[in-house]
Amino acid sequence: MIGNFFRLGIRQMNVQLRMRVLSLWSLTLFFTQPALFSAIGMLLARAVGNTRPDLVYTVLGAGIMGMWSGLVFTSTYDIRADRREGTLELIVGSPTPLRRVVGFRSLLNILAGSTSMLAAVAAALFIFDYSFSGINIPGVVISFSLLLPALWCMGIFLANMLAWSRLSGTFVDLLEMPIALLCGFMYPISVLPAWMQQISAVFPIRWGLEALQDALKGSLIDSVLLHKWLIALGVSFVYYLLARWFDRKLHDHIRITGELHSI
């Protein structure tokens, strides 16, 4: 049973890697774009006289932007592509639940998206001789580890939306930039108006990212950081439950409307 589960996971991720991730488009999205964002951020900061631009918002922001864009495009593109290629029907019509397939694929998308962070950091290190001193390494590791499930839960939620209706693709695409702005990818969340901060509280990425930003700035593991970790976990879990609920509804809905194939 457990063996089947992991074999399914490996096979799903293998197909995902071969079909979607290892393409010039994806590599640009995951790697080149964040490195460019990071470099441009550093250059702009230097141009205005800041010789040591803020690592957290310039480099981390570029990395998280790549991860998020990658997640939105790959998680939603997968369903669209399967629908177009006629494989969505075959997946739904098999004994394996669609949520398991989507779950493993989103996991690979997140792991592939992590290369965005590496690209952004590499640009800072090798082009701008940036040094990473004074960071809270355990805090960074834990915060980053919490950021991954936060992204994953949002990924499976968005993928379900795409499976629900052919028309939801455009809506999901439109979410990319607003969520990046609301979650403070490239600036402190505190600069946003209070009402925007309240909206951003419903996104688990905001809490995982804030914790990561704090840890990178050298904050100790104190109650504030713990509080953010707990919220990140809690909101991620809510998204997971929503995705599960959505998945159950989805299975009946798509078989009633006949939206499993492309027109």
Add this chain to the structure above:
Amino acid sequence: MLIPTTDRAIETHSLVKTFHTKHGFLTRTTRSTEAVRGITFHVNKGELFGLLGPNGAGKTTTVKMLSTLLVPTSGSIYIFGQDILQHTREIRKRIGFTFGGAHGLYGRLTAIENLRYFAELYALPPRETHMRITGLLELVGLRDRGNDRVETYSSGMQQRLHLARVLLHDPELIFLDEPTVGIDPVGARELRSTIKQLKNQGKTILLTTHYMAEADELCDRIAIINQGQIIAMDSPASLKTKLTSDAFIELKTSSENLPTVKNVLAQLDPDSEITYNQRAFVWEVNIRTRQPGVVMELLAPLLSSNLIQTLGVRNQTMEDVYVSIIQNGAA
């Protein structure tokens, strides 16, 4: 109330499927399309059952409901005696389906990788997966191309790979929706031979096709569906004898002699049905008549004076039956 029996692979009762589509931007209106309108039929275990009908008749919608991909608006479906809505997952393990065309495969993966992927979806053990993939690629004649990317395959090869995919988990009931569409005659013949082998192995098969000769050759029973309703259902032989006592006469003539032939045929009774098909420089004329003797008497002099090249009486084909049923309604 339908009482399902386990000796039947498929049993449907008053099956209806209505699709609702929304139109308009500011004022949304809902349009309903009744794709299937009260279909009742059964397929026995081990039977090869054909579903024929024109485009948009409701064949694919019916197959999708039977294969758990669509939920019926009303009516009931039992697969091996199990209600399809209550035992969806169990039923999925026992059925296999394919919808014709080039869709349903991952082009950038090889045939073997595609089959491994789908084997995982059916939770096949790794050792069995390997053995089955080897055997199935042999069965569908793709053993030498197993490591090639599917995007390099011809449509015939892709269709054969679809069949291998369907058979991966050794399903008892197989749905083949237009499996020979887009395949060259040799490939189609090979595929038909494979379908016969599957039937001989005891598989139950539901086949939809546009090719009447294929249905005639393969199917134990046929249902003809039009505008969402079954309008005829029987064995091919019974359908052919039951539907008409008309005779079918065929002749071939050249373009220059066609007006003479037409003049002669104008003398036939008005109930006779005549169709003309041009094949390069030759015209093929088909006459459906209740008076074959009269027709042959009229045409024999044309044959002896070389105004027509061939003349003969042929048996009624499934295509004749099909055209007759679709044009005239229920049999």
